[in-house]
């Protein structure tokens with residue numbers, strides 16, 4: 007069988023997936039809306055060999071960490087089962103961005119692996135089925151299969167929980183300017199965060215407002231209404247974090263009142279964005295399960311926003327934040 011290589015972009019959620027109906031199937035409790043990120047990609051090649059007695063997984067030029075290799079093999083087992091085949095494969099993967107920078111490598115990684123493995127094993131699948139399969143590997147990976155701006159429909163069974171394109175990448179020239187304030191890895195994984203979300207007394211109210219939130223974000227996106235879009239996505243990010251911050255848990259044997267993903271620099275940026283907007287700069291923020299602040303602005307504001315960030319960085323004592331700029335990007339594709 008031949009070697010097949012696929013590339014997929016990570017994605018940034020404007021309406022967040024936070025809380026699962028089924029952890030085994032990665033069925034979310036609410037729908038979500040995202041944009042593929044041009045600067046964050048995973049490239050994965052898959053080549054089946056009859057002589058192998060296990061999958062051989064490498065990341066860049068190194069043997070993969072055992073946990074990562076296990077996740078890959080578990081996903082490969084799903085694809086082997088679908089194809090009714092048993093051969094193992096050489097799987098090589100590399101990311102365009104370092105781990106711990108606030109980009110979901112599991113999203114781009116599982117999307118690229120799904121596409122490469124499905125083709126390498128000789129299955130033919132439509133986009134919708136590919137999104138379902140990628141979702142089983144990692145929830146948000148389903149949103150990295152279609153291109154541009156994507157909605158993941160929650161669904162209550164596996165076949166009904168899939169992702170579709172809302173608009174192609176060229177629909178709207180907006181940017182994600184990610185400000186990576188620290189490269190420390192987070193203590194509470196998003197998998198645990200999803201589980202703990204239901205402990206929050208505010209989870210229910212977030213859940214109840216979701217259908218309306220999804221409608222408003224989708225409509226603002228389709229109408230390219232930046233002020234409305236910005237207000238909705240910023241409020242949404244805070245709503246997800248309000249749930250996280252009020253999800254009590256025990257971690258490392260200690261009791262914690264909630265999950266706090268922000269660092270002092272995250273908070274400095276949040277405050278600065280409000281000031282910048284008052285002074286006329288069109289910029290809003292969103293935050294995933296980590297301290298990285300994603301600044302969303304029209305593409306022609308790139309220089310002004312980066313200038314403002316660098317000035318703030320100086321005021322904070324020259325922190326050496328890294329900045330990663332992404333435009334809307336295409337879906338997963340073969341190379």
Ligand code: PMV
Nearest residue numbers: 019022023145146196294295
């Ligand atoms: O796909 P996971 O389990 O890494 O969860 C993603 C969670 C968020 O990034 C916080 C939100 C989202 O929808 O991407």
